[in-house]
Amino acid sequence: MRGRAVTRAPRDIAHEGFLTHGRMRWAKVAGGLSVLAIVAYALVDQTPRPNGGTALGYLLGTLGLLLIVWLSTIGLRKRIITTKPYSLKAWTSAHVYLGLSLIVIGTLHAGFQLGWNVHTLAWVLMMLVIVSGIYGVVVYARLPAQLSANRNEATQPQMLEAIRTLDRQLDTAAQPLARAEADLVRLSLEECEVSGGLWQRLTARHPRCGNARARDAIQGLVNEQMRRAKPDPALTQILFLLERKDAALAQARRHIRMKTQLEIWLYLHVPMTIALLVALTAHVLSVFIYW
Amino acid sequence: MSDCYRIAIIGSGPAGLSAAARAAALGLSHVLLEKTDHLSDTIYKYQKGKHVMATPSQLVLRSDLAFDAGKRETVLGLWDNQTADHKVNVRRHAEIKSIVGTGDPIPGSIMKTVTRKRDGTSEIKEMQRLAPPYKLTLADGSEVMAETVVLAIGTQGNPNLMGCPGGNLPHVQYQLDDPAMYNDEHIFVIGGGDAGIENALGLAGDAAQGNVVTLVNRGGEFSTAKDANVKALMAARDAGRISIMLGTTTRSIEPGWIVLETADGEVRARCDRIIARMGSAPPRGFVEACGVEFASNDRLAFPKLSAVFESTAPGIFVIGALAGYPLIKHCMNQGHDVVEFINGNTSLKPADEPILEAKFAGLPGGRSVADWLELLRSNVGILNGMSPLQMREFMLDSQARAYRAGDVIFERNAPGSSLFGIAEGQVLVEVNPNDPSITVGLGKGEIFGEVGLISGRKRGATIRAGTDCILVEISRTAALKLMSAVPSASREVTRVTTERSLLQIFKSGLTPADLKDAVAAAKVETMKAGQALIKEGEEGDDIFIIRSGSMVVEKAIGGKPVFLSYVPAGSYVGEMAVIDGGRRTATVRAAVKSDVIRIPGEAFRPLLAAKPGLTARLREEMSSRTQLNSYIESKKDSFEGVVDMYTGVxxxxxxxxxxxxxxxxxxxxxxxxxxxxxxxxxxxxxxxxxxxxxxxxxxxxxxxxxxxxxxxxxxxxxxxxxxxxxxxxxxxxxxxxxxxxxxxxxxxxxxxxxxxxxxxxxxxxxxxxxxxxxxxxxxxxxxxxxxxxxxxxxxxxxxxxxxxxxxxxxxxxxxxxxxxxxxxxxxxxxxxxxxxxxxxxx
Incomplete structure (x- = not known):
């Protein structure tokens, strides 16, 4: 029938971030799971000694394995956009808290027996994945507000375009200059990268930045001229443009630094997860074969 | 002077071409007059390779020319060939300056044209219509005689021309087909509208073309252009690709030079090409001068036409976009039909007949399309003022529906912006959402659903069919068109909205009779975004109902305006002053362009005095608002930064x-x-x-x-x-x-x-x-x-x-x-x- 009051598809209207999603539902679940595991570990009599071979050990191991496999599917969940109701935020929330609970579950499963073998390899990989994940949670919680403040309504393409515009203006403004001064401007135009290599992206430090060198040199020239008489207006114009470019570069580099920090850990987290899945397979197979 | 043609067709767009082809096929003496050197100028001006669509797909094409969706070039090529094949008598470069009858004065047929001047006054000119044949005067001074005239000139109008000396030199052009055609030229683009800016950006886009582009704008800013265009233009200027001259007019044009009048005096500059984009004059003035009357003074109004497209000037027919049909297929069908009508074919059913038949197919009564249209037109109050042709077009966008007693027509909170008219039967409005048994009946001729139409918000009440009934559901587009074409319909919708808004808001047992005085005194006012409806501290006790748009309520606390609440359409403001007297306690501003109904306090007070229930209800509402105010004020004392942030956000x-x-x-x-x-x-x-x-x-x-x-x-x-x-x-x-x-x-x-x-x-x-x-x-x-x-x-x-x-x-x-x-x-x-x-x- 037309004209019916159709209810909208259910949607999450609670304005909560992934850490507080559903009034911290998954923190509670994961916390409960960990406490349960610790209590069981303390109370259940495990002979000869706690390890993966006891009944509790099997239980924890199975739980841990299922959790790890499920946790790794978030990569698919994020990329396969289906039409049915789901919330990636809820997934992230569960991913974070259940992932953290693996520290307890995995370690208790091992019964604190660590050594130089394929079993410990899986534990170590798991811990590395978790540690990189914790880094991820920290940057996800801290950086977005800074990223937004630094962006100041400019988009990344706009930031880069602003730098290109300044380059064009510098190029035009440098036409009347003498060779030596023009060469200084060329430093800014030719020896100045916005992003650079991984280290530079991560730190936003560019000690050899051509623009900074050009700015310092031209500033020196202008200062020198000022002491004698009025400085060359063409040169002060260049200096003004170099300073503006400096500010634009700083903003873009901060933006890139934060974007890199928000992404870099995934380049550790994801491959390590794949390694963990391989190590887990080896661990499970070897346990069953050499039992 | 040539002989008198049977039909003169003006404009060679889809409508005019199709009409000419039909006339040629019927062997009627005809002439197709086109002002440019090519056929179908509007489509010709599409950019190269543009895909031309053929909608609505359900409409059957009835024309001697073929047409199907395809590339601009294909469509134009096909029409050129078929026009030649049909031996259509085309006269190019034939711009019509005037059309006047040469026969006797038609008794009682006087054309009144209203010219509105810039200062707000208007002037009414009266013109005695003369009977056909018509004398068509061309721009080159020659004349054409015709018994009937088909106006198919579209709505594009003519570009405003350069009036200064030298404005007719060959390097002045009014259109830019392909910016890539010009290299290493000094080009001046005149006009700071979207067209001018886009052209200037196109010419300067590729630095390798080496053009020196200057944009000349008469005003000091670009008020008519889109924001994005202005930004792109400023960026291009900052990058040194375009020069902009503001507050500048053209003094004169010479071969290779342009003389401009700037704020600092006259400037003579090198200039190889001038592209003038100074807007265009809509064709209405010309059409009215021919004796064709428009439905209203609304800017969007169309000419008044009979069922056979004949205008108020006998023998002048209007078809195509000018008649209100912008789609190619409609235009072509009308071209075919109008010539059939002129040729005396009275039995021809319009091409939309099957569509309308399908619309009425499911309804009881077995009437013909014409009978149905007449039934709706005469029974539904707001449709009374429509012509049969308008009714046909109106029905294409509308639906006739039959409901059995008890059927739900729409539910409360359902989205919907259509308007319903009751042609037969009765419907019941559930006025109380908690108790569906309390209803108010609406009978034949009345309308409902206007709240959704006017406010754009969800339906305010569930409506059921009280008896078996036949309703016409008028889509938002059709309703807006109707309101602009038929002033009485617009007035009726306003009256009904005012009355029903009052009833809905103040419930408590009011009847329309109670509200008569208040409704009569109510006025609809339009507020610009940001305009204050009520100012804090002012005297005044008028009540306002927000009909469309929305308002924000602010209060000055500690010298700063603090945001109190957002008021959507359908609510009312200003009631505090009526009840308590005293000054306004808060400022109410329009958040967006809004329509409000102003009910003067003196018209409202007798109502309050007569209905104590109403006062109680208003007091209740008022206390919740006062609570909100004091809550925010209390927060303001303790958390000033938080409230400032809240207002800011x-x-x-x-x-x-x-x-x-x-x-x-x-x-x-x-x-x-x-x-x-x-x-x-x-x-x-x-x-x-x-x-x-x-x-x-x-x-x-x-x-x-x-x-x-x-x-x-x-x-x-x-x-x-x-x-x-x-x-x-x-x-x-x-x-x-x-x-x-x-x-x-x-x-x-x-x-x-x-x-x-x-x-x-x-x-x-x-x-x-x-x-x-x-x-x-x-x-x-x-x-x-x-x-x-x-x-x-x-x-x-x-x-x-x-x-x-x-x-x-x-x-x-x-x-x-x-x-x-x-x-x-x-x-x-x-x-x-x-x-x-x-x-x-x-």
């Missing part, structure tokens, strides 16, 4: 169009990690094209309004859609259907820039093959390169916008796919409330 959101939104995507930038998964999800759930730009848009206090559809209460995009392809869907979403012809009007009309014109990219390889083997572009919208390589270059571009993921049970994909919960969709009523205060305070 609320004003920011209102400034960014949230005030007219029904559902808007916001991004909490304290959570957004910039992964763009929202955009990818959007693209992946909609043919690979994202309808949102996360990063663009304004931000305030880490709250970001991305470039994405707000699903406005009165969508700007709907204003001018030739195939009428934009609708509001069942869950309130504004969407564009498949009949989009890609004209781009909606994109230009959207003030938020959320509509893009693009073609659907091809299917890409499966996700797993991307993940494992790197095939294809991966999730999200494919890059330009991949699209270019794999897409069909002939595919037409269509308008694309957010449809709120309607039909997907999971709801909006952008929100679902956000990993951190930064993306939220809100409606202003929920979000612009005290909850916002707690959000920032918490």
């Amino acid at each position: 609320a004003n920011f959101l209102v400034d960014n169009g949230v005030g007219e939104a029904t559902d808007v995507l916001l991004i909490d930038e304290t959570l957004c990690i910039g992964c763009d998964n929202c955009e990818k999800a959007c693209a992946d759930s909609h043919d690979g094209l994202s309808r949102l730009d996360r990063e663009a848009g304004r931000t305030y206090a880490h709250l970001h309004v991305p470039t994405s559809c707000r699903h406005c209460e009165h969508p700007h995009c709907m204003a001018d859609c030739p195939p009428n392809a934009i609708h509001r869907g069942p869950t309130g979403e504004v969407y564009i259907d498949d009949t989009c012809i890609g004209c781009g009007n909606c994109q230009r009309n959207c003030p938020y820039g959320v509509i893009r014109m693009d073609k659907v990219p091809p299917k890409r390889p499966w996700l797993i093959s991307w993940m494992l083997f790197g095939q294809g572009p991966g999730p999200g919208e494919p890059g330009l390169k991949w699209k270019k390589k794999h897409a069909d270059p002939e595919a037409p571009k269509k308008a694309i916008k957010c449809d709120m993921c309607s039909g997907q049970s999971g709801g909006p994909a952008c929100v679902r796919a956000c990993p951190t919960g930064a993306a939220i969709r809100v409606n202003p009523e929920q979000f612009l409330s005290v909850a916002l205060l707690d959000r920032k305070g918490g």
